[in-house]
Amino acid sequence: MESLKNMFKDNIKQYSMVIALAVIMLFFQVISGGTLLKPLNITNLILQNSYILILAIGMLLVIVAFHIDLSVGSTAAFIGAVSAILIINMHVNFILGIAIALVIGAVIGAWQGFWIAYVKIPAFIVTLAGMLIFRGITMVALDGTSIAPYPQGFQKISSGFIPDFFHGNGMHITTILIGIIFSLVYVIFEVRKRNDQKKYNFTTIPQSLLILKIAGIVAVINAFTFTLAQYKGIPNVLVLLFALIAIYTFVTTKTVIGRHIYALGGSEKAARLSGVKTKRITFLVFINMGILAALSGIVFAARLNAATPNAGQNFELDAIAACFIGGASASGGKGTIMGAIIGGLVMGVMNNGMSLMGIGIDWQQAIKGLVLLLAVAFDVYSKSKNA
Template sequence: MEKGKVSEFLKKYTMVIVLVIVVLFFTWQTGGRMILPQNVNNLIAQNAYVFILATGMLLCILTGGNIDLSVGSVVCFVGAVGATVMVNMKMNVFIGIIVMLAVGLAIGVWQGFWIAYRRIPPFVVTLAGMLMFRGLSNIVLDGFTIAPMPQGYLNLFNSYIIDFFGGQGLNITCVLIGVIAAAIFILITFKGRMSKIKKGYAVNKASNDIIRCAIISIVIIGFMWRLAQYKGLPNMLLWIAVIVLIYGYITSKTTIGRHLYAIGGNEKAAQLSGINTNKVYFFAYANMGLLAAVAGMVTIARLNSANPTAGDSYEMDAIGSCFIGGASAYGGSGTIPGVIIGATLMGVINLGMSIMGIDMNWQKVVKGLVVLAAVIFDVESKKNSR
């Protein structure tokens, strides 16, 4: 492989390589406990909110490096409202879910209005939201914890897909789903390749695509195999997968997705080309509010309670995952798959250090250094490309 191609390959897959190295490091340091089936399951359960919030945060960052500081407080507030409706008021679980989604969307619309149509800086609006909704959470909860959540609600998030084949010690349904997911990925990859060839676009070498498909398929099947050795496929993973697929499609295949990248690249040029930039900003922050509500639903299900400290520092994990996953601090670049890699890396670091018994304060130091390193890499890479 030529030197230029090696450099391009390393730049493109830097975070994937880092993720593999970090997993191997913690597997070694924990004597293999890192990849035990139960810990693989915990990686999903404990970091589901990161995957969900980071997906929405990417849309905000794409618009020009903007962020939403309020998501942690919104998660807490939505959870407080939902718990009050379902536990204290004894309302139906599905009514509670609708109320939580409506509250999250309303918050997103509120903040999106000031950011998009009144042009108040996102940092100021969301900083105000962070303070407001944390205060409202405490008012709703009156400083107390509401628990437990209804069993019907917990079943939507904390249960597992039934093994239809009745496997003993190994969830065959989970493994089969992994094989099907890998097959679909391969099919989509080569269908996209054939489509590009027909249109006369440049494509990667066939050997590169084959190697990439082989590696990703092995990872998918291996991951599902480990889950199958515990309890199988958790419902939480399905929620994450649906959200990732929807927003992955929005950012890569739709007009509004292209507009997000265009505004982040050059807002003035985007306006001159006829893009309604106000509408795009509004869309990004309204979606962030909606996804914060989903993260709030997931959080109270995992904790089986709503408490005044829920969602603390969630915004930092979401922002960090985006930057680690390759989103530019200046906006205009970043992908949903990259964000998922970043969120997974954050989750692996959290889980690995927890298993090793490292103090929580040192965990924050390490995560801060990782985020800083990712942004420095992005900035320096852009300088070198110029």
Template structure:
């Protein structure tokens, strides 16, 4: 099979996944041109990581929720509530910063248990439970804060979202440590990709040709190292990026390799078949929402650290950004399909579009229209693929 034929086969077999990567490259290229290169400048690349990290964290949890056939409309309010709890303890009560972090995580667990109970064991649809949660947790945020904003956090807490690791290995005009971490990431990706390809060959499954495989790895390596180089020229490696990387790797393994992950896909793909196969549907659904609560609290910690305080309106509309990232990243509306990496790419597409339009000085109302249209087109693309696969018009 020639490289061209291999490319055509892979694109036709995995159009949803392939299309999102192509779209991401096109959008980055477009806004790089429209902003005269400012989009990919070292300072702006760093700002992209800092400004949108909490949306990407929410998208990791949301993709699992959506794969399981649910939706969560409350995560923005949970971000606000967990940040408020942390702020009251650390800023008002003068407790150590790590107490605020632990309290925020405990609040996220409690929220997940609450919503998981109603969805899994009472049987109320997640849309209704989390819609109620959106109102409940926003109201609790107002009560906790007393309708006022609290700031500032101590320097240690601020470093969670705004700290950097740099200068550890030196460098003239760039940070060597950041480049080293990027190189380690590239090596890990290459090894994992080769093992995945070998495993597919072992079971007689189709794979891309070796030249195409090498080209894909080289392109990914070039993008990652260019990204790391721009970070190294600015302020070094953001601490929040390390946190995000661990979450992406960990949850990719959970969704693809663990029994829990396979059960989530089974429930979202065909609930009746999952029940007949012995999947403990209630327990899996319960833990899906507990997990979402924990990740929403992590996002709340990062956001409050980034904003250096807690506000009653914090997290407003975050749930829509997270949901949009997941659907743009290739998840199916009906559940059973989606990946953590796809959600991250979808989130980065939203981030690049928002950041690019801000750099161009486009009005906020126009930005909202564009983002809404992108979400609509992503879902329409999913519906089109389903109809084509089933032979319907």
């Protein structure tokens, strides 16, 4: 019992958000008469929130480094416009067009990172200026109109699915097998992690709790893949999201640059005195944010099958909210990739559930604002209690 208490205490923000996500999903599942967790709706949830989750991954690193980026929505819109001009108007191969768009996103990130890291202008001001600049350039580039349609290959980024190699009748067998494989990989990972902890005499949770944890997560993985298998299987964009989550989780937890980002957010002066090249880290964080904003804009354009002047509206607010709701600290130095993803899912499920209930967009915005305020208040309260 003591181990359970300590485990929950050490990870209270993440566990509380996982519990909150489960409760919210259960609530809307009951209220919507079972519509929320239907295969089609689950797939739509993934497709509708994929670009926000991509932004949340990049925004998490920005917030951990104790900065903010208000320009990501406008950057996503601008990159969408660039991709449309290249691929649709100029007939550039869509793969080359995507590569060029990502490079432009990196350049935008480098531009903003230079002013923030080396000129020392606050990120709020630089990215606010960026939000206005790139929104205006988007309007000019598109001349106030939409450009469409994209080629089929480009559209499949957001609308495509992994093919079923076993040609199941009414059930996507490949998706079910992927769920089983991931379950096995997860079990092996947890067992090896526990063995390593015991080898170095680290504190471990009781075996019974570990089995309960593994059983619960394996059940969730297979229930999720089974649900997707009843529709069209795993969307391509979910594969992209999983790859990004895996890569950035590894970077933030297992690499030197990841530790330096957290050190920078914890205390820039202490990090600099410890040998961390704080200016370079800040510069790289914003380059990374520019690339992920560009990727988000590409995914959104592929979903709409068009580049529109109003694309990316409020994306930055949703990404920032996802990070704070998922446990990122408003004072920097704290937060996880999975926390940001969970925060984004909380926002996405709330949006979807309230839409199913017929709640208007005005009330949806008000409720989301209240949830964000409570999440940050919880963070402040937790810090004051531990001080």
